[in-house]
Amino acid sequence: MTTRRLFIAGAGASSFSVLSGCASTIAAPTAPRREGEITSAGLDWAHLEWRRGFEGQRRADLSDGTFLNPIFSGDRPDPSIIRDGDIYYMTFSSFDAYPGLLIWASHDLVNWRPLQAALRTPIGSVWAPDLCNHDGRYYLYIPARTPQHRSIYVIHAESIEGPWSEPIDLGLPRHIDPCHAVSEDGRRFLFLSGGDRVELSADGLSLAGAVEHVYDPWRYPEDWTVESFSPEGPKITRHGDYFYMITAVGGTAGPPTGHMVIAARARSLHGPWEDCPHNPILRTWSAREKWWSRGHATLIDGPDGGWHLVYHGYENGFWTLGRQTLLEPAEWTSDGWFNPRGGDLSRPLRKPLPHLSADHGAPLSDDFSTDRLGVQWAFYDPGANEAQRLRRGDFGLGMRGKGTNPGDCSPLAFICGDLGYEIETEIEVDDGAEAGVLLFYNRRLYAGLGFDARGLVMHRYGLQRRGAAPGGDNARRLFLRLRNDRNVVTIHHSRDGANWTRYGVQMEVSGYHHNTMGDFLSLRPAIYTAGAGEARFKRVTYRAL
Secondary structure (H helix, E strand, C coil): CCCCCCCCCCCCCCCCCCCCCCCCCCCCCCCCCCCCCCCCCCCCCCCCCCEECHHHCEECECCCCEECCCCECCCCCCCEEEEECCEEEEECCCECEECEEEEEEECCCCCCEEEEEEECCCCCEECCCEEEEECCEEEEEEEEECCCCEEEEEEEECCCCCCCCCCEECCCCCCCCCEEEECCCCCEEEEEHHHEEEEECCCCCCECCCCEECCCCCCCCCCCCCCCCCCEEEEEEEECCEEEEEEEECCCCCCCCCCEEEEEEECCCCCCCEECCCCCCEECCCCCCCEEEEEEEEEEECCCCCEEEEEEEEECCEHHHCCEEEEEEEEECCCCCEEECCCCCCCCEECCCCCCCCCCCCCCCECCCCCCCCCCCEEECCCCCHHHHEEEECCEEEEECCCCCHHHCCCEECCCCCCEEEEEEEEEECCCEEEEEEEEEECCEEEEEEEECCEEEEEECCEEEECCCHHHCCCCEEEEEEEEECCEEEEEEECCCCCEEECCCCEECCCCCHHHHCCCCCCEEEEEEEECCEEEEEEEEEEEC
């Protein structure tokens, strides 16, 4: 049997248009193997020039047969990818954002279009899900945690576009990062963090045994600069005579050189597992490189007949964007292992299908003219019926207040991946409501500007400070514009949308990220309404700088 673990499925209908492509050859990299070493081009990033998509958003496809990483800019961590015929599907950790687990589709691994969010019932903060297809049905295995409960859940659907079932609790409180795998004798398993696994029932919706330890991951030298050992993110691929297990070790964030990818193989899914002699097969070797903390990889067969690694990493200097998704070609070696072949990922690589033509991503602006929010929007840490706070009318989007400040009112936010951008909105507030625009990390850390019937309210470091009323009187309707230019934030307000006044405080937000506040999130544009009244948002406009 050849190839496919995560990727088996029947042929799927496609709504995409594909032009025929050809395979390409990429020179093997000369990757450094000592901490502190970098490639000769490791600091030469002046040549970087992404193509621009919707609203000027950066996109990987350079329209010349090459692409420039990331394939997903912005916070798209822990990618889980499958192949279904000639279509690829991928989703990511969504943490505290709901609707969650937005699924994307692609034909070339570079250009992706959103389908729908699979998870709508809040079950907690979602970490590293696993998307799989087995016997014609789709499954998502979902680690989630709240302060009171943690477990791994499963949802399932007959179609990738849903409807997806309600979550089923599998009762696995001590593990994260599940990976579905089918053994040579047809049994179903979840491989888990820490080198453990558990057998599933035939329908994949319950456990059929106890958790067992099956693998002791390879350990790096003790003098390497890492965060922690933390074996996690196992991904199983069957190719030729072997099952291959890819695991992340070294910690997820922390030092840029910590996160890494190791591999092991076995002739049977039941072991024994043999470590790859080339471990680690992937790692950031120096903080001077373009991409930090590279890890959580999946090996997948591409549309060009070649193989590729899909994984995440932080962009040098931009922890605030979260972990972004990277694509790198891989090759099988004569001894039956595989190596990455992308070399310096600050430079363009050949696309798997050089001549494919397709859009990528989705607009982030919204005029709220339809009854459904765009797929970009998600509430932070919502209640069970959070969407009932919203209503649509000729004015745009009405949002009823909740809580007392941005930290406890479940702001409505979206992921963006540009190094600089502006968002603008027009807001009208009722008595008792405070509303505005934010760069939101979590309930403890955010920045932006809001207003209520008494005047402006500035938010910085997750704290608030009241400002004067604009124009010297009580304004119930304001235009707000927030610019984030490489982590320097400037805010303007206007009474008429034509004459703008810059707010007296500018902010530097490069420290708004996981290594200062935890949670593995990103800094996201958001709108909010706190208090007892309602605010109405005429539109939200996004523009990349």
